[in-house]
Amino acid sequence: MLNYPLTRDEHMAIFDAQTFATGKLAQPLAAEWREYFRAISPDFLREVPENALLSSGYLPGHSMMRALFGVIADPALMNPILWAIGFLALYDIARRLFADTPGAVWIALATYLFSAQVLVNAMTSYAMTAHLALNLVWLALFVRGKWWQHVLVLAIGFLALGLHQLTYHPLFAGPFILMLLVERRWPLFTVYALFYSAAGLFWLSYPSIVLSSFDIEASSGAASGIAGYLERIWAKAAAINLAQSALMEFNILRFMVWMPIFVLPLLVLAWPDVRRFDAIAFPLLLGIALMLLMRTILLPYQGHGWGYRSLHGLIGNVAILSGYGYVHWAKHQRERADGTLALLGGATAFVVLPFLLWSAHQFVAPYARLSAAIERQPTDYVIIDTETSLAAIDQVRNRADLSNRPLVLSSIHLDNARLVDLCAKGSVTWVDAEDIAAAELPMPAFKPFNAMRLNAKLLEECAQPFDPSMR
Numbered sequence: 001m002l003n004y005p006l007t008r009d010e011h012m013a014i015f016d017a018q019t020f021a022t023g024k025l026a027q028p029l030a031a032e033w034r035e036y037f038r039a040i041s042p043d044f045l046r047e048v049p050e051n052a053l054l055s056s057g058y059l060p061g062h063s064m065m066r067a068l069f070g071v072i073a074d075p076a077l078m079n080p081i082l083w084a085i086g087f088l089a090l091y092d093i094a095r096r097l098f099a100d101t102p103g104a105v106w107i108a109l110a111t112y113l114f115s116a117q118v119l120v121n122a123m124t125s126y127a128m129t130a131h132l133a134l135n136l137v138w139l140a141l142f143v144r145g146k147w148w149q150h151v152l153v154l155a156i157g158f159l160a161l162g163l164h165q166l167t168y169h170p171l172f173a174g175p176f177i178l179m180l181l182v183e184r185r186w187p188l189f190t191v192y193a194l195f196y197s198a199a200g201l202f203w204l205s206y207p208s209i210v211l212s213s214f215d216i217e218a219s220s221g222a223a224s225g226i227a228g229y230l231e232r233i234w235a236k237a238a239a240i241n242l243a244q245s246a247l248m249e250f251n252i253l254r255f256m257v258w259m260p261i262f263v264l265p266l267l268v269l270a271w272p273d274v275r276r277f278d279a280i281a282f283p284l285l286l287g288i289a290l291m292l293l294m295r296t297i298l299l300p301y302q303g304h305g306w307g308y309r310s311l312h313g314l315i316g317n318v319a320i321l322s323g324y325g326y327v328h329w330a331k332h333q334r335e336r337a338d339g340t341l342a343l344l345g346g347a348t349a350f351v352v353l354p355f356l357l358w359s360a361h362q363f364v365a366p367y368a369r370l371s372a373a374i375e376r377q378p379t380d381y382v383i384i385d386t387e388t389s390l391a392a393i394d395q396v397r398n399r400a401d402l403s404n405r406p407l408v409l410s411s412i413h414l415d416n417a418r419l420v421d422l423c424a425k426g427s428v429t430w431v432d433a434e435d436i437a438a439a440e441l442p443m444p445a446f447k448p449f450n451a452m453r454l455n456a457k458l459l460e461e462c463a464q465p466f467d468p469s470m471r
Contacts, residue, residue, distance in 0.1 A: 001123040001360065003076050004368040007304040008043045010125040011397050012056035013164075014075075015041070016063035019055065019400045021070060025210045026055035027400040036422075039413035040402065042386070042393055046207060049216055054400055059203055061162035062127035079129040083122035086133035087112055089140040090316055094323055096143055097280060103330055104323035107341065110260065111319035114348045116356035117258040117307030118315055124306075127164035131313030134160040135172045139316065142176060143280070150188065154195050161196075162203045167298075168313055170196065171290045175283030183279065240297055247300040248292065251308040258307030258356060262344040263318060266325030273324045281324050284317040306360060363442050370439040371395055376470035377406050380426030383419075383463065386412040387453065388433040391443045395431075416455050423462035430463035438468060 005011045019027045029051060033040065037051035046055045056063075069078040090112055091105070098104035112118055122129045138156045141149040160169035177196070180189035211217065256264060273281035288311065295302075295310045302309055311318075329337040374382050374395060386393045396410045406429065409422070422428060 001120065001364055002368045004364055004371065005125050005397075006364050006367055006394070007126075008394050009058075009127075009304075011394070012044050012058060013063050013066060013125045013127060015054075015400050016056050016058070016060060017066035017070065017075060020060065020064050020067035022401075025060070025213050026053040028052065028214065029054050030402075033402065035418060036409065036414075039409040039418070040396075040398055040407070042396055042410045042413055046210070048211065052216060053210070053214060054402075055210060058127075058164040059162045059166065059206055061159050062130050062164050065130065066125070076125075079122045079124065079126075082129045082133040083118065086129070086136045086316065089133070089136035090319055092140045093136065093143055093316075093320060097320065098323050098327060101323075101327045101330060103338065104326045107262075107266065107326040108319045108323040110345055111263055111322045112315070114260040114345065114353055115258065115307075115315060116353050116360075117255070117309075117312060119353075120258075120306040120357065120360050121309070121312060126309065126312075128309050128312035130163050131160065131168055132315055134163070135169065135313050136316040138173065139176070150191075154192070157196065158199045161199050162206070166200065166203050167294060168291075168310075170200070171294060172287045172313055172317070175286040175290070179279055179283050182277065245296045245300050248296050251295070251300070251302060251310070252292070254305075255308035255311050257352075259315075259318065260345065260348040261352065262341050262348070263322055266322040266329070267318065269325030269328045270321040272328060274321075278324075281321060284321050287317055288314050366439055366441050367395070370436070370441065371397070373466075373468055373470045374408060374431065375404075375406070377429040377467060378427075378470075379406050379429045379464065381422055382406045382408045382429045382431060382466075383411050383414065383422075383454075383459075384408065384431045385433050385436065386410040389436040391441060392431075392436045411454055415453060416458060419454055419458060419462070423458075428463040429466055430459050431466040435466045435468060 005014055019025070026046070026048075029037065034051040037045070037054075041054065044057050046053070046057045048055070066075045066078055069075050087109070090108060094105040094108040098108070118129075118132070134156055138153055138160065141153045141156070157169065157173055160173075163169070173196070177189065177192045180192065270281060270285075274285045291311060291314060326337065326341070370392075374384070384392055384395055386396065390412070393410060393412075396408050398404055398408055414422075
């Protein structure tokens with residue numbers, strides 16, 4: 001994956017970590033750059049009055065973890081370590097659940113190990129690896145069930161809620177908490193319900209906490225806290241497009257392709273345990289169903305993703321349910337089950353997995369090469385043509401404190417007055433649609449929506465051409 005943050009989501013994790021490493025909750029934006037707010041970072045910035053701050057619209061947990069990890073080691077190593085933590089937690093869970101069927105333990109671990117989605121996302125700066133690891137550690141402690149372990153579960157749940165989006169962890173933990181009602185464990189259910197309600201309210205208030213730390217008040221939008229968040233959720237739910245929800249079929253197919261081949265039949269075989277409301281199997285499947293329902297309603301389109309990222313935090317659910325399926329199969333046809341799974345596992349490990357890893361590398365490489373060339377341009381500023389080549393908008397990436405040179409800007413978020421101002425500030429490089437097409441990005445450039453707003457003659461006078469040899 002070339003240690004390259006391909007998408008805006010990945011870049012924002014690094015962007016915020018750079019700010020948190022300085023001890024700030026957001027990066028103040030100098031007045032001279034406030035009119036360039038969107039041009040500097042086109043997507044996923046938090047709405048702030050007068051564009052006074054640079055901060056992503058995500059919750060801070062994952063980026064704070066990266067900032068802390070960066071004190072002792074390269075932050076790029078954090079996700080691989082979280083991958084290993086998730087594996088160990090899964091082993092602990094499977095060993096307890098399938099003590100009488102060691103083969104089921106191996107199946108659960110193989111599901112994790114041979115998942116291209118798990119491996120590839122662990123090589124990125126996406127928050128999804130943290131979601132998966134924390135969910136598995138949460139469940140490992142929850143299954144053990146001692147009072148002090150429940151205290152740790154609550155602490156992990158607090159962090160998991162604030163990793164990057166509030167909607168993910170509750171759909172994993174919620175079904176297990178509801179099972180406490182079914183089991184009539186009233187005091188424990190009450191503790192979990194009260195704690196998660198309070199933690200959810202805290203994280204909903206986080207945007208307003210950030211603004212308050214800079215003595216800024218927000219009366220509307222996401223930064224206004226709970227009310228603003230609920231407004232956004234309602235707007236997305238009200239705007240549901242049934243035609244777009246058909247994308248979920250592709251999402252599910254993509255998820256299954258990036259999982260080991262043997263997973264689907266084992267999930268089917270796990271149904272008897274789900275149907276009898278097993279205390280673990282039922283909430284595992286319910287969490288998956290709730291996540292798919294939520295994404296269908298709010299946001300069927302995932303954008304970039306290796307597999308289907310919205311289900312990433314629940315891959316542990318899939319692995320454990322696969323173990324349940326193996327138990328049923330082995331109970332009646334042990335030799336056939338072992339032989340078939342060995343064949344499918346071998347096909348996954350030696351054919352499907354290498355192909356998906358290779359294809360992921362091939363997809364990332366052109367973006368990484370173009371980005372490296374942009375970063376090495378010998379000018380103060382680089383403007384990328386994002387009007388006629390909107391697919392290149394993720395190439396617009398800067399440090400949170402804007403200390404990088406050249407500073408990279410999006411043309412679709414500039415006008416001629418801003419261009420003149422920029423040319424007066426320093427030297428400029430123009431990356432046009434032909435330069436972007438020459439980079440052979442896997443996602444082709446879009447046709448222009450309308451005529452270029454920036455004056456071509458002005459660009460020619462004040463900007464020098466892009467040098468693609470600067471690798």
